[in-house]
Each structure stands twice: as C-alpha cells, then as structure tokens.
Amino acid sequence: MPMAIESWLTRVRSAMSSGLASAKSSGAPPGPKKSSVGILAFEVASLMSKLLNIWRALGDASIARLRHETVNLDGVRKVVSDDDDFLLGLACAELVDALRAASDAVAALATRCADPSLREFRDAFLEFADTGRDRHRWAAASWKEMDTRAHKMEKQVANTAGLRRAMEELAEAEHGLRKLLQFGNGSGGGGGCHRRSLSASKISVASEQQQLIFSKKQEVKHLKQTSLWGCTFDAVVASLARVAFTTLARIKLVFDAGQEQRHPTLHRTMTLSSAVHPSADAQSPPPLLRKTMSMEELLFDQTLTTKRGGFFEDSSAALTPPPGTLGAAALAPRYAGLVISIERMARSPRLVGPDERDELYGMLTASVRAQLRARLRGAVPAADPGLAGQWRAALAGILEWLAPMAHATMRWQAERSFEQRNAAADAAPRGGGGGGGNVLLLQTLHFADRDKVDAAVVELLVGLNYVWRFEKEMSCRALFAVHRQLMEGTFNGVEADAGGAADDRCRGNANGTVTSCA
Numbered sequence: 001m002p003m004a005i006e007s008w009l010t011r012v013r014s015a016m017s018s019g020l021a022s023a024k025s026s027g028a029p030p031g032p033k034k035s036s037v038g039i040l041a042f043e044v045a046s047l048m049s050k051l052l053n054i055w056r057a058l059g060d061a062s063i064a065r066l067r068h069e070t071v072n073l074d075g076v077r078k079v080v081s082d083d084d085d086f087l088l089g090l091a092c093a094e095l096v097d098a099l100r101a102a103s104d105a106v107a108a109l110a111t112r113c114a115d116p117s118l119r120e121f122r123d124a125f126l127e128f129a130d131t132g133r134d135r136h137r138w139a140a141a142s143w144k145e146m147d148t149r150a151h152k153m154e155k156q157v158a159n160t161a162g163l164r165r166a167m168e169e170l171a172e173a174e175h176g177l178r179k180l181l182q183f184g185n186g187s188g189g190g191g192g193c194h195r196r197s198l199s200a201s202k203i204s205v206a207s208e209q210q211q212l213i214f215s216k217k218q219e220v221k222h223l224k225q226t227s228l229w230g231c232t233f234d235a236v237v238a239s240l241a242r243v244a245f246t247t248l249a250r251i252k253l254v255f256d257a258g259q260e261q262r263h264p265t266l267h268r269t270m271t272l273s274s275a276v277h278p279s280a281d282a283q284s285p286p287p288l289l290r291k292t293m294s295m296e297e298l299l300f301d302q303t304l305t306t307k308r309g310g311f312f313e314d315s316s317a318a319l320t321p322p323p324g325t326l327g328a329a330a331l332a333p334r335y336a337g338l339v340i341s342i343e344r345m346a347r348s349p350r351l352v353g354p355d356e357r358d359e360l361y362g363m364l365t366a367s368v369r370a371q372l373r374a375r376l377r378g379a380v381p382a383a384d385p386g387l388a389g390q391w392r393a394a395l396a397g398i399l400e401w402l403a404p405m406a407h408a409t410m411r412w413q414a415e416r417s418f419e420q421r422n423a424a425a426d427a428a429p430r431g432g433g434g435g436g437g438n439v440l441l442l443q444t445l446h447f448a449d450r451d452k453v454d455a456a457v458v459e460l461l462v463g464l465n466y467v468w469r470f471e472k473e474m475s476c477r478a479l480f481a482v483h484r485q486l487m488e489g490t491f492n493g494v495e496a497d498a499g500g501a502a503d504d505r506c507r508g509n510a511n512g513t514v515t516s517c518a
Helices: 002-026 038-057 060-070 074-080 084-110 121-131 143-186 192-201 203-226 233-255 272-276 295-303 311-318 332-347 354-362 366-376 385-426 450-505
Strands: none
Touching: 038 084, 038 143, 038 233, 060 084, 074 385, 074 450, 084 121, 084 233, 084 311, 121 233, 121 311, 143 203, 143 233, 332 354, 332 385, 332 450, 366 450, 385 450
16 A cells, blocks of 8 residues: 555656656746836826826816817917917827826836736837827727726725825824833933833823824725735736827827828917907807717728828927917016016005016016007106096906916916926926816917017006006095195194184283283
8 A cells, every 4th residue: 555655656746747847848938927016106196197187188078168168268369379270289289298298107117017018018109199000909999988997097096195194194103102112211310110100101102002003004004905006017007008098099089180181380360459459350169079980980090191200299399389479488487477466566556666666677578678668658648537447447358368378377387397396206207288287288378479468568567557657646646635634724723722822812801901912
C-alpha cells in the first residue's frame, strides 16, 4: 500500500513538472499585474469631474439655452458678432479644447495600464476625432447608456471626495491623540499622587479618541473599496475612454462639427453707434438641432468627410481672437475692470472723490483717452435735471448689456487661473475651455470688437462725468441753501436781541416818564 501511494505521488509530480515545462516552452509570458490607482484617485476624480462637466454641457437643456439665450445676449450681438454660425462654432471649439486637454490627462494615465488597447488611447482618440473610426468601439451605443455610466461615475467621484474628508479627519484625530499622550507624559512637575490623578483624568479622553480613530479607520477602509482608490488603472482608463469618445461623438452631432464646410468668418456689420444704442433689427431663429441621427449614422458620416487639418488643430485655431478684438490685444481683463469700476461709480456718483477719478483715469487706454478728450473739449453744459435724467438712462442702458460681459470676463479669467494653479500643484496637464465653468468664451470681452467697446466706454465716461458734475452742483446748491438759512436765522436772532435791549433801555419809570432812549 505505501508503495502504491508513493508511485501515485511520483506520477503527480511528473505531470506537474511536465505541465510547467510545456508552459515555459510555449513562450507565452505572464500578463503584467494590474495596479490600483491608490493615492492618484483624487487626481483621477478631478479629471472625471471635468469630463462629466463637458458631458452635462452637451445636454438638451444646456444646448437649448446656448442656442436661444446665450447666443442672443445683447452684449454678444453688439460687440462680438451677430452671426449664429460663428458664435456656435466658438462654443464648439471651446468644448472641444476642454475635451482635448482632458484626453491628454487620460492618455498619461493610459501608460500605466496593462491592457495594450488602453495604452494606445491617444492614437485611437486622434483617429476617432479626425476620421470618426472607433477601432475599439469605446463610444456608447446610445445617449441613455452614457447617462447611466455618468451617474455611476458621479457616485465614484462623490465617494472619492468622502474618502479625502475621512482621511483628513483620521489624520487630525491621530494627531490629537499623539499630542494628548505627549502632554500627559511630559507633565510630571508635581508629586506622584498628582501625576496619577492627572493621567487618570485623561484616560477617558484618550479612550474616546481611540474609538474615534477606530471608526474613522473603518470608514476609510470602506471608502477605499467603493471609491476610485481601489480601482485598477485599466478599469479607470476604460471608463474615461468611453466618456471621452462618447462626448466627442456628441459634440460632432450637436454642432455638426468635423464636416467639410467650415464656420464662416466673423461678420462685423454694425456701426459704432449701434454698439452703444440698441438695434431694432429682427434676428432669424436659430436652426434646430439634428436629433434624429443615430450613433452609427454619425460615425459613418464622419468617415466620409475629408479634412484639411486635424480636428483639434482646427478647434484650437478657432479660439484665437482675430485682429481688432480685445483678446488679440490682451486687453479684455483691463476693459472688464474698467467697466466694473464705472458701474460701481454710476450707482452713487456723488460719492466719487478725486482719488477714485484719478484711479479710473489711470485705467484708460490711449485710444479711450484721446476720444474722451475730444468729447469733453469745449464749453461744459449747464446743470439741467432733464439732461441729467437722460444721461442716467443712457448709462443704465449701456451697462445693462456691457456690465454682464465684464463680470463674465473676470469669472472666466478666474476659473482658468484656478485650473492652472491646480494643474501646476498636481503636475497634471493644463485644462482649458468651457468644460469646467458656467461661463463661455463668447460671453466675455475676448472676442469683442475693440472699436465698439471703446465707443461704449467713452459714452459711459461722458455720461458719468456729466452726472457727477450735476450731482456735485446740486449738492453745493443744497449746502449753500442750508448755510444761507443758518446765516439768516443767526442774523434775525441778533436783530431780535438788539431790539429787546433797546426796548429795555427805552422803558419808562414808575411815574410814566422815559428815563433814556439811547
């Protein structure tokens, strides 16, 4: 019996050794180990949020708001362009540029993947952008499927944010416990009884702190499993790739982008006076969206088109402000600050002092100063309440459409500066355009015609100057009237006192004769 068992074990060993030998001789190396995201989960969550923001910006409600509200804003029509195709092309280019920046970050993560198809994400994405060919079928088959995937990714992002908070709270609790123990060990200046009573009083506090640390550790452990922390790079990049491909397909469908025809150039058909005063020209309604094209028809349509340049290169070129705009002269933030200062002064002109006037004049460009001097040269009109009311109405009318563009410019600039600071801190690729915020580039002064904005600013300054002088003169008149009343009251009081004294001097004695009347 022992001999039989020994022979059976010998056959098992030989079978196992032969199996290993055949596996080695086949030459198939074991696949690379899939690593988890780990500490990079927070950067991945930020990238995932950017992609989801771009996807939400392409929803039906957002696109309808863009076509029927944003494009038809008074300021956009007056100083940027009155051409729907150009404005929509500008919005499309900004979204594409934001998607391109996010895809660069996805490509950097793809280098850590074990799947060879994921490691070639960059080439596949560029091919899909230029030709519409989806070699790995990463684009979702329907928009509903993408919405479901986006909802799942939003949960992962929320869990990752919760993990960050839990880890910060855990670190704070551990630091508090260490500080408590160090303080207890170092406070031995009294007698032994005092030391024992002091340590006993802190036992309950330390016990509660340890329970808190234990619960936080359990929470962190759970969140690491449900958040992006425990996901592999392959799983994360696969999800990001599907979002990027589907978002690009959505952009091409919504904006009819990537076709042979290009968006027309910027049409500037309005005069300088029309930039200051409203125009009564009726605008034709924007064309309707193509909602009947399926995903397969869209991809097939893209494969039939030939392009003169790369899709992303054309979009980046569309974001370059043409000559004659504030963006081309790098003056958009300066003009935005100038308009905001004028808006603040227009609310209370009488409170504007010499320092504020000097500061405002220092913000003016040479062209605005020259036009302002030409407008203010000559006799100053007299203070007229009717004319002051007209200027107030003109100021309110101009600021009604110009001030929102100035505030949008400052918000757009602040959002991009915040993204650049975060990118520099995290050593991540720089994010661009309209996916991260609610302000689009077309709503700002970057593409605004400089001559038209100059005319509007000069009109504001002339009106503000007259209203300020009128308010100052009215204030001076009111002060003079009050001073005059005070002076008249004082003079009448002096005369009354003098008359009373004379009456006393001229009063008769007891027998009815007058003693003196000097």
